[in-house]
Amino acid sequence: MDRPEPYIEPAYALMLQQVGKSFDGKVAVRDLSLAIRPGEFYGLLGANGAGKTTSLRMTVGLLAPDRGSIEVFGIDALQRPSDAKQVLAWLPDEPMLYDQLTPLEYLEFVAGLWRIEAREAAARAGELLDRLDLWSQRDTRCAALSRGMKQKVSLAGALVHDPRLLILDEPLTGLDPAIQREVKDLLLARTDAGCTIILATHILDVAERLVDRIGILRGGELVAEGTLAELRTRTGRDDATLEDIFLALAVAPADA
Amino acid sequence: MIAAGSIPWLMRHELRLALRVARKPWRLLLLIVVALVALHGIAIPASWAVIALENKMGGKINFAPALPLLGGLLWFTFGMTVMNAIGRTLNALFVRNDLDLLFSSPISPHRVLAVRAFAIVLVSVLPLAIFVLPFANVLAVVAGVRWLSLYLLVLCVAVAGTVIAMPICVGLVRTIGVRRAQTLGQVVGILFGLTFALGSQIGVGPRGVMQEASRRGFYLAGDAPPLLRWSGALVVAEPLPMLGCLLISSLVLLLLSRWFGAAFATIAATSSARATRIGRATARGAIHFAETSLPGLFARKEWRLIARNPALLLSVLSAPLLQLIPLALIAFRNEVGAGAQISALWVLLVLMIGQVAGGLGWLAQSGEDAPDLLRLAPVDPVRITRAKAIAALVPLLPILAVASLAIALVEFEYGVAIFVCGAGAALSCALLNVWYIEPGDRRKFAARRKGHWGLAVAELALSGLWSLAAWKAIDHRPWSTVVPVVLALGLLRMLRRG
Numbered sequence: 001m002d003r004p005e006p007y008i009e010p011a012y013a014l015m016l017q018q019v020g021k022s023f024d025g026k027v028a029v030r031d032l033s034l035a036i037r038p039g040e041f042y043g044l045l046g047a048n049g050a051g052k053t054t055s056l057r058m059t060v061g062l063l064a065p066d067r068g069s070i071e072v073f074g075i076d077a078l079q080r081p082s083d084a085k086q087v088l089a090w091l092p093d094e095p096m097l098y099d100q101l102t103p104l105e106y107l108e109f110v111a112g113l114w115r116i117e118a119r120e121a122a123a124r125a126g127e128l129l130d131r132l133d134l135w136s137q138r139d140t141r142c143a144a145l146s147r148g149m150k151q152k153v154s155l156a157g158a159l160v161h162d163p164r165l166l167i168l169d170e171p172l173t174g175l176d177p178a179i180q181r182e183v184k185d186l187l188l189a190r191t192d193a194g195c196t197i198i199l200a201t202h203i204l205d206v207a208e209r210l211v212d213r214i215g216i217l218r219g220g221e222l223v224a225e226g227t228l229a230e231l232r233t234r235t236g237r238d239d240a241t242l243e244d245i246f247l248a249l250a251v252a253p254a255d256a
Numbered sequence: 257m258i259a260a261g262s263i264p265w266l267m268r269h270e271l272r273l274a275l276r277v278a279r280k281p282w283r284l285l286l287l288i289v290v291a292l293v294a295l296h297g298i299a300i301p302a303s304w305a306v307i308a309l310e311n312k313m314g315g316k317i318n319f320a321p322a323l324p325l326l327g328g329l330l331w332f333t334f335g336m337t338v339m340n341a342i343g344r345t346l347n348a349l350f351v352r353n354d355l356d357l358l359f360s361s362p363i364s365p366h367r368v369l370a371v372r373a374f375a376i377v378l379v380s381v382l383p384l385a386i387f388v389l390p391f392a393n394v395l396a397v398v399a400g401v402r403w404l405s406l407y408l409l410v411l412c413v414a415v416a417g418t419v420i421a422m423p424i425c426v427g428l429v430r431t432i433g434v435r436r437a438q439t440l441g442q443v444v445g446i447l448f449g450l451t452f453a454l455g456s457q458i459g460v461g462p463r464g465v466m467q468e469a470s471r472r473g474f475y476l477a478g479d480a481p482p483l484l485r486w487s488g489a490l491v492v493a494e495p496l497p498m499l500g501c502l503l504i505s506s507l508v509l510l511l512l513s514r515w516f517g518a519a520f521a522t523i524a525a526t527s528s529a530r531a532t533r534i535g536r537a538t539a540r541g542a543i544h545f546a547e548t549s550l551p552g553l554f555a556r557k558e559w560r561l562i563a564r565n566p567a568l569l570l571s572v573l574s575a576p577l578l579q580l581i582p583l584a585l586i587a588f589r590n591e592v593g594a595g596a597q598i599s600a601l602w603v604l605l606v607l608m609i610g611q612v613a614g615g616l617g618w619l620a621q622s623g624e625d626a627p628d629l630l631r632l633a634p635v636d637p638v639r640i641t642r643a644k645a646i647a648a649l650v651p652l653l654p655i656l657a658v659a660s661l662a663i664a665l666v667e668f669e670y671g672v673a674i675f676v677c678g679a680g681a682a683l684s685c686a687l688l689n690v691w692y693i694e695p696g697d698r699r700k701f702a703a704r705r706k707g708h709w710g711l712a713v714a715e716l717a718l719s720g721l722w723s724l725a726a727w728k729a730i731d732h733r734p735w736s737t738v739v740p741v742v743l744a745l746g747l748l749r750m751l752r753r754g
Contacts, residue, residue, distance in 0.1 A: 062631055086634040096626040098557075100564035112553045113633035141564065157629070 010074035013038045013165050013196035014059065019068030021054055021220075028054040030220040032068070036198065036213075038164070041191045043211035044200040045242075047250050051220035052200040053092075056167050059198075060090040072165060086114070089163035093170035095154035099143035103134055103153045106142060107160050114161035121160070128156040132182060148179040155183060165196045172203055184210060208242040216249045224249045263371055266363070270348075270375035288386060295390035302391060303398040310399065323488030330413075330487045333384060335447075336578075337413050341380045341421035342428075342441030348372050349425070350434045369513040373418060377509070381414035405495035408502050415505040422512060439567040442574065550639055555647035558620050568619070571701040576611035580604050602663055602674060606726045609656055610681030610719025615701070616648040617689030623698030641693075645686050652682050670730050677726035680741070684718040684748055691753040714751060718744055 016034040020027070029051040036042045046052045057063040059070055061081045070077040070084075077084035098106060104125055111121030129135045132152045142150060151171065158166060168187075172180050187210065191197055201207055207214060214231060216224040224231060224245075231245045232238055240248075275281045319326070349372070392406035424444070428437035490498075562569050621644055624630065630640055656678040664671020692711055696704050705712035721744040728736040 060632055062628055082634040082636060084634075085632055088632075090628075090632055092628065096629040098561060098625045100561045101557075105560070109553070109557055110629065113630070113635060115634075 009038060010071075012036060012071070013040065013073055014198065015069075015071040016055075016059065017069045019055070019058060019065045019070060021051075021058060021063065021065050027220050029058070029065075032217075032220070032222055034215060034222070034225075036196060038073075038196050039191060039194050040196055040213060041187075041211045042196075042198045043207040043214045044198060044217065045202075045204070045207060045214060045246055045250055046200075046217035050217040050250065052217055053169055054220075055217070056090070056169050056198070056200055060088060060167055061085060062090070087163060088165040088167060089158035089161065091155055091158040091166070091168045091171050093173055095150045096157070097142045097150055097154060100141055102139050102141055103129060103145075103156070104138040106153060107156055110157045111160050116161060124160050124162070125156070128159055131186065132156055148175045151175055152179065152183070155186070159186075159190070163195065165198070166190060167198045169200045170202065171199070172201065172206060180206075204242045204246055214242070216246070218250050263367065266368065266371040267375060270372060271378065274375065274379045288382075291386050292390060295387065296394060299391040299394035300398075303394045306395060306399050319488070319492045323485045323492075325488070326491040327483070327485060327487030327489075330491050334413055334417060337380055337384060337417035338421050338424075339442055339444070340383070341376055341414075341418045342425050342444070343438065344376045344379055345418070345421050345425040346429070346434060346438055346441065348376055350429055350437075366514050370510060373422065373509055373513045376421075377411075377414045377418045380417060381410060384413060385410050402495065405493065405498050408495060408498040409491065409493075412498060412502045412505060415502060415509055419505055419509050419512060422509075435567075439570055442567070442570050550635065550643040551646040551650075554620070554640070554643040555650050558616075558644065558647045559651065561625070562616075562619065568698065568701060572612055572615035572619070575615070575702070576608050580608060602659075602670070603723055603727045603730070605656070605659060605674060606678045606681050606723040607719045609652060609678045610685045610722060611715065613649060613652055613682035614685035614689060614715040614719070616652070617645065617686040618696075618704050619698055619701065620644040620648040621689045621693045622696050622704065623701065624695070625698065627695060641690055645690050648689075649682055649686055653679060656682070667730075669732075673726045673729035677722045677729070680725075680744065681719045681722035684722065684744060685715050687748065688715055688718065688751060691751065714747065718747060721747070 012035050014034060014036040016032055019029060019032045021029045032051070032055055034042075044052050044055070054063065058065045059072075059077070061077060061084065065078070072084040073087055075084045075087075098109075101109065107125035107128065108118075108121050111124065116124070126135070126138075129138050132155065134149065134152055134156065137145060137149060142153060145153065151174070155171065158168075166187075172183060175183065184206065187197055187199075199207065199211060208228065213225065213227055215222055216231075224234060226234070228242060228245075231242075231249075232240045235245050235248050237244065275284065388406055388410050392403050395403035395406075421441075425437065425441065428440055432440065490501075562572075621641065631637065633640070656675060660671045660675035660678065662671070663674055688711065692708070694708055694711075721740040725737050725740040725744070728740065
């Protein structure tokens, strides 16, 4: 009788090797290599147009890279996209919602896409709506929700299938401090539960407080990577804030 | 130089806003010019027919037998104009949200509203004017200047349409809100026009009379309702009574905007805020998506989205309905095949179902609201596309089957031909939308084929070929049936992609 092979956790939740992408001859991402460990909270920083969103969209399979390889928990995301998508979730800055569906219906639809059984889907949807203080809005169509609420519904949609890798692109933009706090708490709870999170943001204060490691992109290239302490060492200032580091590394002298 | 705040200045502002609806206004203007030139070209042979008829009638045309048809056309046109004016009024008074700005200025609200009302007239009159006025011009040159009275008729229809539309609009907004009012306004207009257009055919002699009438220059026999004769007489009326009608309706419009100016302002101010309010979906109406097949999942999603946005469904249905009106007017009194019991109108069901399947196919495939969400799902994109195509067709085929069964109970071959060809048309148009996915905003359904005219023509051609096949099949002409079927399949093969 064959015994099932024991599951071995891959060493990396996400591994990008020499990934590149150009648009009309203009390089958006140049030879990007990243290795993010399971359970890690990784911050991707960069000025506007640095290539953050392009990198993340390639990672989740929304854009095909021109070259390089992408592995999600050991799965070749370019060869087996469906298997890779099964374990990841993506939250863009603009919520991917259906205006005419209610939050509850939206979450159940997303759960259906990830083939989650109905009862389980309803339970997860209810739990997330409750957790994000959206339960009272469960029967309100998304079109009538505020920007912050839409973003929370979108976040709930990203979490409803319990992803192992959560990729967020500016999830806190336009949210009031109270909702920002809710979202941050939820994200920290997810990393505590073993979820890997990659966060692209401009809000440096958030990155400084939440993330374990930081990668800084400039002109489509990874110019620095490490913990906050490692980055401080690199800039030569022990008291440097992330803003100081960002301005020193992410913004080219001519841009500063 | 126009003085700021004057009536011409306000009118210029209104017309500029109307023109800005198009992304490239110059292209819209160019299109209008091209349409006017082309329609003048078409009007020339039409005017020859009028002269030939005039000569045949000994120098003076007797319009009496054609009055019901003209009356029907007038009421249909009037219905469409009311529908158009309701949409424009809703937009100008409740959706555009600029009345707060205008009313907070020192310009009199009465003046603002009066100018806005006449701007609605000018914009509503445009489609009608483009189609009618070239004929008026050519007929005026060839057959006599009295035909210029069509100018007055067109203006009269637009002003009267706006007079009716404005109070309807305000009443609807007060009772059901802006969004539902937009939908209901369209329904009212379409039903209004359809009732009169098709109603004009009732009581106009036995079935088959149109075939006979067309041989005799559209002279109909039988008694038509007096209202239709009276309305038809208005179309060919002398200029003077027409001018009277125009002046009276303009005066009513002016008084309406003056007397009710303050009321309009209050309603507009309160309703514009309500325009953004979206209704709650009741818990009873909530649907559950999970634990179902992929086509089931998408069928539920697509139909719930469509059901919650009736304006969208109306857009899908109204375009084919409007295209079919001229054909329906002829087919209603005609027959095909043994045909003594069923009118030829049902053949148009094939055309209609093909067009509707095309529209629904576009909504499901190209009008997807959250394409990135679906691309992220761990499901083969081909399976999603297939599931969406099935989802769009699922409710159409049973409707077609029920209609075909009802027809088959009266004439078996007729029912079978309608079902087979209807299904062929629906599948063909759905396939076209699977092969050519052009991402677009579903809220702009009417403009979905902008820049993709070839697809619109292909959709129409496929539906038309299947309708032709149905017609010939019912007529028991097997070879004539095979030709359009082969052509439709050949066209599909040619267009196949991926």
